[in-house]
Amino acid sequence: MSRSEEIPEEAGTPVSEGIYHLEANDPHHELVDRSGLSGADVEQISELMAALGRLREAEERLSDASLRYMKLNQSDMRALHYLIVCANHGVIATPGAIASRLHISTASTTKLLDRLERAGHVTRHAHPSDRRALAIAITPETHEAAMETVGRQQAKRFLAAARLTPSERETVKRFLDDMAQEIEVSDEAWAGTAGS
Numbered sequence: 001m002s003r004s005e006e007i008p009e010e011a012g013t014p015v016s017e018g019i020y021h022l023e024a025n026d027p028h029h030e031l032v033d034r035s036g037l038s039g040a041d042v043e044q045i046s047e048l049m050a051a052l053g054r055l056r057e058a059e060e061r062l063s064d065a066s067l068r069y070m071k072l073n074q075s076d077m078r079a080l081h082y083l084i085v086c087a088n089h090g091v092i093a094t095p096g097a098i099a100s101r102l103h104i105s106t107a108s109t110t111k112l113l114d115r116l117e118r119a120g121h122v123t124r125h126a127h128p129s130d131r132r133a134l135a136i137a138i139t140p141e142t143h144e145a146a147m148e149t150v151g152r153q154q155a156k157r158f159l160a161a162a163r164l165t166p167s168e169r170e171t172v173k174r175f176l177d178d179m180a181q182e183i184e185v186s187d188e189a190w191a192g193t194a195g196s
Contacts, residue, residue: 062153066149070149072121075108079113083098084146
């Protein structure tokens with residue numbers, strides 16, 4: 001571990017520096033097979049995990065700030081984001097599509113839409129081509145507020161990606177997709193999602 005990654009030694013001290021280092025999480029080599037990895041490899045991989053941790057923490061701070069600013073919860077914000085994308089593409093959003101996107105029940109979707117409509121964030125209208133469905137749209141005021149705050153901040157991710165070369169972007173994309181596949185819990189019985 002580098003000096004900046006050292007873990008405080010006093011009992012009860014909150015562990016922040018070094019929390020993502022492999023040696024801090026797997027000191028007895030029970031989780032990760034290190035054969036074929038040099039000490040420098042382990043150090044560099046640990047630094048990469050720390051960078052991912054910093055990204056996750058920055059995303060959490062942004063998410064928390066946006067929830068406070070918009071006075072909404074996570075599901076509400078995810079629904080509004082979906083409605084913004086639908087509006088940007090001229091797609092009519094329905095309660096069923098929102099339920100599917102958010103992985104929530106139709107009853108939960110109805111409650112969510114009631115809450116968002118009462119707060120003036122969405123409107124519900126008859127669907128133009130399906131008499132059984134409703135068309136859900138984000139209000140212009142909420143769309144503008146979300147775009148000028150949270151949306152503008154989120155878009156800065158693209159600036160970081162733009163600073164990479166095309167080859168570097170491919171490497172990062174492959175790494176992130178590989179990591180997502182490695183940590184997927186869909187086949188893990190302990191996660192309660194096996195067979196779903």
